[in-house]
Amino acid sequence: MSTTFSMTPIGFARTPFKDTSEISKGIGAKHTREGELEILPEMVAGLQDIEGFSHLYVLWVFDRVDGYELIGRPPTDDRPRGVFATRSPRRPNRLGLTVVRLMSRRGRQLLVRGVDMLDGTPILDIKPYLSSVPPAELKRGWIADAETRSGRGEDREWTDGD
Amino acid sequence: MSTTFSMTPIGFARTPFKDTSEISKGIGAKHTREGELEILPEMVAGLQDIEGFSHLYVLWVFDRVDGYELIGRPPTDDRPRGVFATRSPRRPNRLGLTVVRLMSRRGRQLLVRGVDMLDGTPILDIKPYLSSVPPAELKRGWIADAETRSGRGEDREWTDGD
Numbered sequence: 001m002s003t004t005f006s007m008t009p010i011g012f013a014r015t016p017f018k019d020t021s022e023i024s025k026g027i028g029a030k031h032t033r034e035g036e037l038e039i040l041p042e043m044v045a046g047l048q049d050i051e052g053f054s055h056l057y058v059l060w061v062f063d064r065v066d067g068y069e070l071i072g073r074p075p076t077d078d079r080p081r082g083v084f085a086t087r088s089p090r091r092p093n094r095l096g097l098t099v100v101r102l103m104s105r106r107g108r109q110l111l112v113r114g115v116d117m118l119d120g121t122p123i124l125d126i127k128p129y130l131s132s133v134p135p136a137e138l139k140r141g142w143i144a145d146a147e148t149r150s151g152r153g154e155d156r157e158w159t160d161g162d
Numbered sequence: 163m164s165t166t167f168s169m170t171p172i173g174f175a176r177t178p179f180k181d182t183s184e185i186s187k188g189i190g191a192k193h194t195r196e197g198e199l200e201i202l203p204e205m206v207a208g209l210q211d212i213e214g215f216s217h218l219y220v221l222w223v224f225d226r227v228d229g230y231e232l233i234g235r236p237p238t239d240d241r242p243r244g245v246f247a248t249r250s251p252r253r254p255n256r257l258g259l260t261v262v263r264l265m266s267r268r269g270r271q272l273l274v275r276g277v278d279m280l281d282g283t284p285i286l287d288i289k290p291y292l293s294s295v296p297p298a299e300l301k302r303g304w305i306a307d308a309e310t311r312s313g314r315g316e317d318r319e320w321t322d323g324d
Contacts (some may be wrong), residue, residue, distance in 0.1 A: 003284060005169045005223050007255045010246075043254065046232035048244030052303025059221070059257055061167050070208035082210030084172075084201075084288040092205065093169045095221055095287045097259070101299075122165060125257045126246040130302060137263075140292060141214025 009122035010046075011039035011108075013060065015115045020089075023116055025075040034103065035115035037123055044108040051105050055129035056112065060096040061122045062089040077146035085141060096121070099129055171284035172208075173201035173270075175222065177277045182251075185278055187237040196265065197277035199285055206270040213267050217291035218274065222258040223284045224251040239308035247303060258283070261291055 015035035017023050024030065037058065039047060050056070068090045071080045083091045100112035110126075177197035179185050186192065199220065201209060212218070230252045233242045245253045262274035272288075 003171055003225075005225070005256070005284070005286075007167045007169060007257075009165055010254050043232065046245040046254070047247070048233060048242075049247035049304045050244060052301060052306075053247065054299060054301035057259060059255075059259065063165075063167070070205065071210060080210075082212060083208040085209070085211035085215065085290055087289060091287065092172050092208070093221075093286045094167070095169075097219060097221065097289060122167070124167075124255045125253065127249060127259060128247055128303060128305075129300070130305070137216060138291070139214060139216035141290060142211045143290075143292070144214075 007061070007124050009040070009061075009124060010043045010126070011037055011123045013058075013115060013117050013119065013121040013123055014038055015117055015119045015121070017115075017118050020118065023118075031098075031114045031116040033115055034111060034113050035119075037100075037110040037112055037126065039108045039110070039123075041108060047105065047108065047110070050102070050110070050126070050128075053102055053128045056100055056102050056110075057125075057127040057129050058096075058098045058100055058112075058123060059125040059127070060098070060117055061124060062091075062094040062096050063122050064118060065089045065094055068092050068094070074146075076150075077142065078149065081142055095124075169223070169286050171202070171223075171286060172205045172288070173199055173285045175220075175277060175279050175281065175283040175285055176200055177279055177281045177283070179277075179280050182280065185280075193260075193276045193278040195277055196273060196275050197281075199262075199272040199274055199288065201270045201272070201285075203270060209267065209270065209272070212264070212272070212288070212290070215264055215290045218262055218264055218272075219287075219289040219291050220258075220260045220262055220274075220285060221287040221289070222260070222279055223286060224253075224256040224258050225284050226280060227251045227256055230254050230256070236308075238312075239304065240311065243304055257286075
């Protein structure tokens, strides 16, 4: 398959994180830090009506990662897992996905809570977050096993990066 | 900004939809059709452990769309909206995002429910779906207005494409 799709940033994330070591990972990681999604001037018209949404999907690129591994060892576990069953940055196409809470908008800057990407990260898309899967229907795969082995409980809040 | 990121498919979606007119859109659209995510042989190792998850994020490309508009008229509303406040296919980078339910795996094929993409759609990434935003914290922007004007009620199930 030689198909290739070229993506260019619609903007960049401004976050407190200069190094990945500063970003909490693993079981129970909470992402509550605020940051800004700074949208390029030529894209700003597309932000119309966004203020009405409380939460947004942000699609972005792990731009400082080289290469990928199909089997990796997540920080939340002591055994290797398939990359598509994890949120490892070392993944084909290096796509990141984060749900953030929209706090406010100032022109072409969206102030959001819940960032988990490095400062300067290229943003490819923003979509409104509309739905959720009922908790009773959700199975969390190897994560539950890893929690049991690590002695962590069930009653912590899940966030969208780990 | 001349940065460009090249993406190549990890696989392709096999769905019942040959034309976009067959895919339900708009307020209350339910996506319950089944399809397959067929992962390329060289990527199949990355599927390890995926069977344990009930729901997956699928990141894909609206590959049959040309161009984009920053302001568009969603099927769910009678007035124009900013593209980043909608799920319009005519968006910069043409990225699609769908939450599907994983029914079963057969080798490099994932049988899933809830597909809303055309047959043959290139898939860029798959991630486990882990979290959800508590319904009480969720605001759905212009969607609520559009519902009111169209006389639709509140008690329909939201799915992830519209």
